[in-house]
Amino acid sequence: xxxxxxxxxxxxxxxxxxxxxxxxxxxxxxxxxxxxxxxxxxxxxxxxxxxxxxxxxxxxxxxxxxxxxxxxxxxxxxxxxxxxxxxxxxxxxxxxxxxxxxxxxxxxxxxxxxxxxxxxxxxxxxxxxxxxxxxxxxxxxxxxxxxxxxxxxxxxxxxxxxxxxxxxxxxxxxxxxxxxxxxxxxxxxxxxxxxxxxxxxxxxxxxxxxxxxxxxxxxxxxxxxxxxxxxxxxxxxxxxxxxxxxxxxxxxxxxxxxxxxxxxxxxxxxxxxxxxxxxxxxxxxxxxxxxxxxxxxxxxxxxxxxxxxxxxxxxxxxxxxxxxxxxxxxxxxxxxxxxxxxxxxxxxxxxxxxxxxxxxxxxxxxxxxxxxxxxxxxxxxxxxxxxxxxxxxxxxxxxxxxxxxxx
Amino acid sequence: xxxxxxxxxxxxxxxxxxxxxxxxxxxxxxxxxxxxxxxxxxxxxxxxxxxxxxxxxxxxxxxxxxxxxxxxxxxxxxxxxxxxxxxxxxxxxxxxxxxxxxxxxxxxxxxxxxxxxxxxxxxxxxxxxxxxxxxxxxxxx
Ligand SMILES: Cc1ncc(COP(=O)(O)O)c(C=O)c1O
Numbered sequence: 001x002x003x004x005x006x007x008x009x010x011x012x013x014x015x016x017x018x019x020x021x022x023x024x025x026x027x028x029x030x031x032x033x034x035x036x037x038x039x040x041x042x043x044x045x046x047x048x049x050x051x052x053x054x055x056x057x058x059x060x061x062x063x064x065x066x067x068x069x070x071x072x073x074x075x076x077x078x079x080x081x082x083x084x085x086x087x088x089x090x091x092x093x094x095x096x097x098x099x100x101x102x103x104x105x106x107x108x109x110x111x112x113x114x115x116x117x118x119x120x121x122x123x124x125x126x127x128x129x130x131x132x133x134x135x136x137x138x139x140x141x142x143x144x145x146x147x148x149x150x151x152x153x154x155x156x157x158x159x160x161x162x163x164x165x166x167x168x169x170x171x172x173x174x175x176x177x178x179x180x181x182x183x184x185x186x187x188x189x190x191x192x193x194x195x196x197x198x199x200x201x202x203x204x205x206x207x208x209x210x211x212x213x214x215x216x217x218x219x220x221x222x223x224x225x226x227x228x229x230x231x232x233x234x235x236x237x238x239x240x241x242x243x244x245x246x247x248x249x250x251x252x253x254x255x256x257x258x259x260x261x262x263x264x265x266x267x268x269x270x271x272x273x274x275x276x277x278x279x280x281x282x283x284x285x286x287x288x289x290x291x292x293x294x295x296x297x298x299x300x301x302x303x304x305x306x307x308x309x310x311x312x313x314x315x316x317x318x319x320x321x322x323x324x325x326x327x328x329x330x331x332x333x334x335x336x337x338x339x340x341x342x343x344x345x346x347x348x349x350x351x352x353x354x355x356x357x358x359x360x361x362x363x364x365x366x367x368x369x370x371x372x373x374x375x376x377x378x379x380x381x382x383x384x385x386x387x388x389x390x391x392x393x394x395x396x397x398x399x400x401x402x403x404x405x406x407x
Numbered sequence: 408x409x410x411x412x413x414x415x416x417x418x419x420x421x422x423x424x425x426x427x428x429x430x431x432x433x434x435x436x437x438x439x440x441x442x443x444x445x446x447x448x449x450x451x452x453x454x455x456x457x458x459x460x461x462x463x464x465x466x467x468x469x470x471x472x473x474x475x476x477x478x479x480x481x482x483x484x485x486x487x488x489x490x491x492x493x494x495x496x497x498x499x500x501x502x503x504x505x506x507x508x509x510x511x512x513x514x515x516x517x518x519x520x521x522x523x524x525x526x527x528x529x530x531x532x533x534x535x536x537x538x539x540x541x542x543x544x545x546x547x548x
Contacts, residue, residue, distance in 0.1 A: 345482045345527065353429045353432060405483060
């Protein structure tokens with residue numbers, strides 16, 4: 001059954017607003033998605049009826065808040081099919097999830113001369129933390145390049161892998177190219193040499209299959225705000241045996257068991273990695289977002305987004321001099337492009353005056369831009385509430401912008 | 408030469424005839440298109456203004472206590488913004504450049520419309536011009 005796009009759009013209040021005197025066409029979903037009414041209400045309800053600190057007090061509100069927060073953990077667990085609830089660690093977002101692993105895994109398992117592999121198409125958040133860890137641990141930092149279609153060169157990856165490889169980190173979907181990387185295959189290759197794998201799922205968990213056990217991912221990181229949930233909440237999934245063997249990342253309240261001046265012992269998972277009062281409402285809002293997604297069928301969401309993507313590519317390529325970056329066999333949700341002789345900033349600015357929100361620049365992926373020999377692109381990124389009309393609005397606005405720019 | 412304030416007032420007046428941002432951008436683009444491209448030998452690494460999505464070059468000279476500026480960018484809108492700054496500042500005494508408050512940004516609403524977009528590098532350009540004016544006023548090379 002196809003999804004009812006009008007119904008979905010009516011669930012997202014912001015989509016009915018105007019920007020610069022035009023109805024909003026929101027195509028910056030890879031940066032952050034809009035929130036359905038149910039998420040907004042879950043957050044409001046928390047603050048108006050049961051706001052309280054969790055895991056500590058004996059009073060009624062605290063137990064309500066604790067239950068809602070922990071129920072959010074179970075909702076996330078089911079959404080990504082993790083084996084255990086305590087394998088779900090709440091963070092601020094993908095960036096913090098990756099930093100946590102880069103630090104704690106590095107401390108526990110990476111020694112001088114070891115190797116860490118990332119890709120040339122990773123977000124700075126999945127690039128720099130590993131580079132810093134390699135400096136700290138005197139390990140070697142290796143990068144898998146991509147080819148002219150925006151696909152990773154797996155034969156290079158194969159050669160980089162060795163018994164020295166401790167961990168491989170890559171994004172499932174690239175935020176700048178839209179490439180869907182062959183995650184399962186890459187994970188299996190890493191496991192053959194005994195390396196762990198972190199999947200940056202920031203751009204995939206809301207668009208494509210997201211089953212950590214089917215993937216056999218060791219770590220899996222994503223952000224609530226990119227999947228229709230609130231900002232400031234993210235998830236790190238880690239296999240129990242890794243998490244148990246890793247030292248804490250931050251310390252303070254919540255993460256301790258016994259504290260004395262001689263020695264402190266740590267709390268059990270997941271709290272070992274959740275120092276301090278957490279973002280209490282975050283998991284509540286995130287669970288509401290997942291509940292919302294669960295009212296739809298994921299196949300339908302994917303079919304809808306794929307159809308939009310294909311339509312978007314076709315319409316954009318009608319524009320003379322337009323070049324799309326990212327032509328992998330498998331693509332998701334991203335339309336990144338430039339038009340000959342036109343600066344991406346000018347185009348993005350003129351789209352904004354027409355109510356069309358896109359992002360321009362390097363999208364936190366300078367290594368990609370360097371490989372492509374450009375300094376940025378215009379990026380339209382899709383979500384489940386986008387429609388064919390949004391694509392048409394984008395194309396119409398581009399044509400008008402081109403006229404203004406003397407083309 | 409007109410004062411910095413008088414030149415700013417002219418810009419405020421120009422913009423008052425263009426209430427829509429779309430028209431304003433069209434105007435900025437036109438200014439950008441009209442501005443002489445910078446000669447290649449001035450497009451040096453040193454002249455690049457950092458902090459912009461587009462590449463901006465700002466060539467600065469201090470002649471007898473006056474600030475002389477040339478600029479270019481690969482973005483037409485940014486080039487138009489640079490043209491406004493050049494109109495206001497280039498050829499002015501360094502002390503005046505240093506002392507100038509850029510009221511035209513607030514009065515045209517440009518500060519609000521553009522400030523969210525750090526990307527355009529307007530603030531970075533102004534900082535560079537002011538820093539250069541300070542040197543020029545102090546007679547430093
Ligand atoms: C692929 C990818 N990884 C990581 C991140 C960082 O996510 P966050 O800023 O939510 O931590 C992003 C966000 O742009 C992303 O697209």
